Amino acid sequence: MASRQITAYGAKVERSTDGDAYTPIPECKGIAVPSVETDYLEATSLDSPNGFKEYIKGLKDAGTISLPCGYTAEGYEQQLADQAARDPIFYRTTLAPAPGQATGDVFTFRGFPTPQIEGNDVGAIVGMTISIRTTGDVAWTKGGAA
Numbered sequence: 001m002a003s004r005q006i007t008a009y010g011a012k013v014e015r016s017t018d019g020d021a022y023t024p025i026p027e028c029k030g031i032a033v034p035s036v037e038t039d040y041l042e043a044t045s046l047d048s049p050n051g052f053k054e055y056i057k058g059l060k061d062a063g064t065i066s067l068p069c070g071y072t073a074e075g076y077e078q079q080l081a082d083q084a085a086r087d088p089i090f091y092r093t094t095l096a097p098a099p100g101q102a103t104g105d106v107f108t109f110r111g112f113p114t115p116q117i118e119g120n121d122v123g124a125i126v127g128m129t130i131s132i133r134t135t136g137d138v139a140w141t142k143g144g145a146a
Helices: 073-084
Strands: 012-016 037-042 055-061 064-070 089-094 106-118 127-141
Touching (some): 073 106
Antiparallel strands (some): 012 089, 037 055, 064 127, 089 106, 106 127
């Protein structure tokens, strides 16, 4: 059976201040897809069977993610403006289509960015990492069939 896996190459990472008009984040080198974690709250009581701890599900958190980029003045300026914004920024990551898909899977979320310039060696490319503190839900839309 042929693999249906894909590479990150061909993906798009975009940002928006209104959730409608998205623009690409320049020189992205990775994809932005948060990992959602759930808190588990201990609910053990005197009635818990056989002395085992019991838990209930609590709130979810998509945490902070790091988006590697190449440094450009345009990209840094964009990220400084987003960092200064009062409201969280909208993000959309569209993966390349997998075999059998016409369009790739799409992940959308919101967050507060912090750009960090990476000082590399003399002959290396100057990089930038965008640290995004997510807020709220992370949505996934499966890509369309071919």
